[in-house]
Amino acid sequence: MERAHTGRRRNEAAREAIIDAAIALLQDVGYEGFTIERLAKDAGVGKQTVYRWWPSKAAVIAEAVGTRARHTIPLPDTGTLGSDLTEFFVNTFRQSEDPAVLNQLKNMMAASIENPETAGSFKEFLANRRASLRTLLERGVERHEVAEGTDLDFLTDLAYGLLWYRGLIGHRPLDDDAAYKLAAALVAAGECGESGAVGGPGEPGAPQPRATSKD
Amino acid sequence: MERAHTGRRRNEAAREAIIDAAIALLQDVGYEGFTIERLAKDAGVGKQTVYRWWPSKAAVIAEAVGTRARHTIPLPDTGTLGSDLTEFFVNTFRQSEDPAVLNQLKNMMAASIENPETAGSFKEFLANRRASLRTLLERGVERHEVAEGTDLDFLTDLAYGLLWYRGLIGHRPLDDDAAYKLAAALVAAGECGESGAVGGPGEPGAPQPRATSKD
Amino acid sequence: MERAHTGRRRNEAAREAIIDAAIALLQDVGYEGFTIERLAKDAGVGKQTVYRWWPSKAAVIAEAVGTRARHTIPLPDTGTLGSDLTEFFVNTFRQSEDPAVLNQLKNMMAASIENPETAGSFKEFLANRRASLRTLLERGVERHEVAEGTDLDFLTDLAYGLLWYRGLIGHRPLDDDAAYKLAAALVAAGECGESGAVGGPGEPGAPQPRATSKD
Amino acid sequence: MERAHTGRRRNEAAREAIIDAAIALLQDVGYEGFTIERLAKDAGVGKQTVYRWWPSKAAVIAEAVGTRARHTIPLPDTGTLGSDLTEFFVNTFRQSEDPAVLNQLKNMMAASIENPETAGSFKEFLANRRASLRTLLERGVERHEVAEGTDLDFLTDLAYGLLWYRGLIGHRPLDDDAAYKLAAALVAAGECGESGAVGGPGEPGAPQPRATSKD
DNA sequence: ACCTAACCGAGACGGTACGTCACGTCTTTCG
DNA sequence: CGAAAGACGTGACGTACCGTCTCGGTTAGGT
Structure with a gap:
């Protein structure tokens, strides 16, 4: 049987520091300039600690973005x-x-x-x-x-x-x-x-199957 | 008077090969995977030839994108x-x-x-x-x-x-x-x-100058 | 008190592989043909590992040469x-x-x-x-x-x-x-x-302070 | 004064400028730092003009060195x-x-x-x-x-x-x-x-065919 | 009150791509 | 038509990060 768990538990403070640093870093330098090495340094964390919990820089960013997503906006309700x-x-x-x-x-x-x-x-x-x-x-x-x-x-x-x-x-x-x-x-x-009406004009100009000029 | 120009002229074929390769490469691997080394190899060109004319990968891509931009689409004219x-x-x-x-x-x-x-x-x-x-x-x-x-x-x-x-x-x-x-x-x-009317409703709900929750 | 040392320790095997490869490479291709890229490949090592420990190709060669220098030769002792x-x-x-x-x-x-x-x-x-x-x-x-x-x-x-x-x-x-x-x-x-005698001939030809023709 | 330009004939002035620059350059920066590009610039000459007459940097240096070699030294003759x-x-x-x-x-x-x-x-x-x-x-x-x-x-x-x-x-x-x-x-x-005597001692210690310690 | 395994920071490792420099070859224009 | 200027394909330079792998030190379970 598997041992339930021994040893030190995950350090939540480190996790948060990483996510916070990731949010700030993405804002500062964009996706391209975002490096794990910089992230680890900013978060005051070992590089391995990042890789222990997230498989890639994309995953960290995803979680950082997701964290932001949980914020909700109060909806107005004025009556009209x-x-x-x-x-x-x-x-x-x-x-x-x-x-x-x-x-x-x-x-x-x-x-x-x-x-x-x-x-x-x-x-x-x-x-x-x-x-x-x-x-x-x-x-x-x-x-x-x-x-x-x-x-x-x-x-x-x-x-x-x-x-x-x-x-x-x-x-x-x-x-x-x-x-x-x-x-x-x-x-x-x-x-x-x-915008509920299905059809546009009866004759939408019979749009050609494919045109050459790209966009 | 100044001498107009000496030395070998820019090779237009190389320029085109680079732009073409850049368009294809951007489409294939995206902006992140886009490397000058790969671009040069694909275009059959020395890396230095890329750097001689464009200061960065962004500049090549910019020109490549600009080239695409010159294409025009024929506009429909059906009467309505x-x-x-x-x-x-x-x-x-x-x-x-x-x-x-x-x-x-x-x-x-x-x-x-x-x-x-x-x-x-x-x-x-x-x-x-x-x-x-x-x-x-x-x-x-x-x-x-x-x-x-x-x-x-x-x-x-x-x-x-x-x-x-x-x-x-x-x-x-x-x-x-x-x-x-x-x-x-x-x-x-x-x-x-x-959408020509300047004002919105008379009572736009008096939008607060600033809210704390972002977007 | 300061922490003594953190992080992975220097890989002695890599160091030796580099020095050995450097000795062999210097012998094969000479100082001019000696490239760090070739050295790293021969030693089965990343280029950065060379640069991490030696500032230049000269420094690696210096250490390689120094390693050779520690060999000693048995001296003859025949009596005369x-x-x-x-x-x-x-x-x-x-x-x-x-x-x-x-x-x-x-x-x-x-x-x-x-x-x-x-x-x-x-x-x-x-x-x-x-x-x-x-x-x-x-x-x-x-x-x-x-x-x-x-x-x-x-x-x-x-x-x-x-x-x-x-x-x-x-x-x-x-x-x-x-x-x-x-x-x-x-x-x-x-x-x-x-060769213990200090003076040369009494008349060393009064050597001129400087001649124009070199060596 | 500007170097004259003679048209089809090999320009001897260019040759000399190159050799002179080569001698100076070799003295300044050594063999390693010696580059054809620098040589051409120092001599005020096109790179191709160097390559037209010498196959490699070694050859230029060789000729430069050879030029120095032609100088002769007056021999002393004091009688003893x-x-x-x-x-x-x-x-x-x-x-x-x-x-x-x-x-x-x-x-x-x-x-x-x-x-x-x-x-x-x-x-x-x-x-x-x-x-x-x-x-x-x-x-x-x-x-x-x-x-x-x-x-x-x-x-x-x-x-x-x-x-x-x-x-x-x-x-x-x-x-x-x-x-x-x-x-x-x-x-x-x-x-x-x-130093005219052929033999050393009759028993030169029977030098071993090969010793292990190098040098 | 220990063990001890997992976590932590630090950082070295084998790599890849960077942007620069010089190579030796080539092409163009001037005189 | 030789010589300057300089673009070309090539390849090594030294640097920055990649993702992996030790290190010694720390800390929270289970016994």
């Missing part, structure tokens, strides 16, 4: 969809304009692209965010501010798509004006309910 | 905004579903995040894409299908936001249905013209 | 200076005629010229050799075969000078005949004791 | 061997104590060891020197100051051996005292004529 969305987007956008936060988000995205292992936690994190927004929209459906059968996932992706697209590229700001417009666009789309 | 957008998005989405293309786009994005040097070319490339879509919307304005004063840039970002958000995360497909819905949403948003 | 010297030189010359040994010695000399770091060990090695010969001569002084006050260092340099001059240039062999003559010359010089 | 030798050695030693000259000689030796191509010119140069000394000794034979049948080559090597041994190692100076002693030793060896 428009106000709820406006408040939600204004808050979200304002946070995303903080360079530290934005950097962190971008680096998490880069990590997720570079390494599928990391991607898991990141997708969870993102799903979390989407669920928050979806809750607001579902409330709108209940209040009949949004047409029954509207594709809420589509609207959610539309909203977070704008956030990420502007955040990643930085060609235009995520200011309050953008938040207002986004809220308005979602409300309009929900009212018309057009 | 709805059909134009539908055809445009269906084509675009179908291309983006090709794993090779998608991989390339994701890796370009990762490169752009990791290294600001790369970002320049990539942003140009993206601006190019946005300009195409904007052309369609401007035609809509001319035909009075879109309300005067509508923020076309916002609509463009909304559309490409959806594309990139789904492409990067992969949680939901970029299928024809999504294209139809996106086209419909843009048409609706343009008709109502709500 | 003439026989002692003869045996000593015959043995020494025969060894020096072995191409491998000669090559090693020449390359050590080249290394010592190229790099002062290397020179230290090499000079120790040579001093070692000279001390052996000096012992024989000192015995001769005790036996009154060599005049009191004779400059033994001068005689030693004369002997090793011949060895190295012929060895380095190779224009004439270091054969037994040369050994006999060298022994005889030293004995003669010792008997006459002329 | 002792004075001749004393003057010769005092002059020679004084020149060799000049650090620039010594450096040059040492680097030439290193070059000769590293590269057989270089060795040829260097040996010629050395043979030249030996011939000078031999002339003095031959005069001694004519004057019956040196025993008939003495091995003059042996004496020559003895003398230059001392010079090079001390010069290369630097453990003891090449001062006037050394010159006096060397002259005296040669005179003594010549008088006794022992």
Whole structure:
């Protein structure tokens, strides 16, 4: 029979120091500059202690990202969809304009692209965010501010798509004006309910099976 | 007068071989696995020849990405905004579903995040894409299908936001249905013209200056 | 109190493998062809392990040469200076005629010229050799075969000078005949004791302070 | 003034500039630090111009060394061997104590060891020197100051051996005292004529065919 | 109150890729 | 058409991290 356990237990303080250092390091130097050696030094920890608990730098980052993901945002509840969305987007956008936060988000995205292992936690994190927004929209459906059968996932992706697209590229700001417009666009789309309609035009131009120019 | 130039001229064949190899390599192994040594070997070129002309791997990738950016897409012209957008998005989405293309786009994005040097070319490339879509919307304005004063840039970002958000995360497909819905949403948003309205609701919930929970 | 030492201890086997490989490599390819990369591969060691302990290729060679220097030669003791010297030189010359040994010695000399770091060990090695010969001569002084006050260092340099001059240039062999003559010359010089005399001829030709033609 | 350019004919000025630069460079940085690129820049010449006329760096150095070799030294002629030798050695030693000259000689030796191509010119140069000394000794034979049948080559090597041994190692100076002693030793060896005697002792200790300790 | 096994920090190990330098070859333009 | 300038493919340089492997020291069970 196996012995239950002997010897020293895992040092929780070390684990936390590593995760904290990982979060800070990812924010500072990005995924590329992130090295285990630097991480260990920053955390005041032996390199082996990192490798004892995580198989790769991607795994540490994944857990670090996952830790951030557990934070939740309080949802606004003003009574109308428009106000709820406006408040939600204004808050979200304002946070995303903080360079530290934005950097962190971008680096998490880069990590997720570079390494599928990391991607898991990141997708969870993102799903979390989407669920928050979806809750607001579902409330709108209940209040009949949004047409029954509207594709809420589509609207959610539309909203977070704008956030990420502007955040990643930085060609235009995520200011309050953008938040207002986004809220308005979602409300309009929900009212018309057009995003529940399956078909576009009867004749969508018979899109060719494949085009040569890539994008 | 100064002597114009002496010595052997830059070998254009080598330049092209490097750029071609860079495009292929970025697609294959991503930004992280991209090594100059491998690039040089693939291009059949000395490592020094790469370093002679580009200061870093980011710079090569930037030029490679920029080369891709010069490709243009033929714009649909069916007579109505709805059909134009539908055809445009269906084509675009179908291309983006090709794993090779998608991989390339994701890796370009990762490169752009990791290294600001790369970002320049990539942003140009993206601006190019946005300009195409904007052309369609401007035609809509001319035909009075879109309300005067509508923020076309916002609509463009909304559309490409959806594309990139789904492409990067992969949680939901970029299928024809999504294209139809996106086209419909843009048409609706343009008709109502709500995205031209500066102010949001009269009561935007008085968004707090700053919240503690991040994003 | 300070912690004495942490971390893995230096691998003595690696150290020896490197020194052995260095000796062999210096003999094979000379100082110029000696590369750290080749040394590491020959020793079955990472390049960094070489650089961790030695700052330069000269330093490794210096230690390798120094290792060789610790070998000692058994001195003959036949009872008379003439026989002692003869045996000593015959043995020494025969060894020096072995191409491998000669090559090693020449390359050590080249290394010592190229790099002062290397020179230290090499000079120790040579001093070692000279001390052996000096012992024989000192015995001769005790036996009154060599005049009191004779400059033994001068005689030693004369002997090793011949060895190295012929060895380095190779224009004439270091054969037994040369050994006999060298022994005889030293004995003669010792008997006459002329090398103890401080002054040269009364009229040393009034050597000019400096001549223009070099050497 | 600018170097003239002659068109199709080999530009002798370039050749000289290269050789001059090579001599200076060898003296400055030694054989190891000697690079063709640096040589070309110092000589104000294209790299190809070096390679057009010399196949390797060794060959340039060889020719540079050979150029130095053509210089001849005026031989003393005082009437007696002792004075001749004393003057010769005092002059020679004084020149060799000049650090620039010594450096040059040492680097030439290193070059000769590293590269057989270089060795040829260097040996010629050395043979030249030996011939000078031999002339003095031959005069001694004519004057019956040196025993008939003495091995003059042996004496020559003895003398230059001392010079090079001390010069290369630097453990003891090449001062006037050394010159006096060397002259005296040669005179003594010549008088006794022992270096013409073939045999050493009848029982040279029966030197073993091979000993284990190297050198 | 020991044992003793697992954890800890430190850091050496065999490797891979980095970005630089010089090699010897080649091509281009000027005089 | 020779010589300068300089780009080319190649390969060693010395450095930074990789992920693995000892080290001596520490600490929390089980006996």
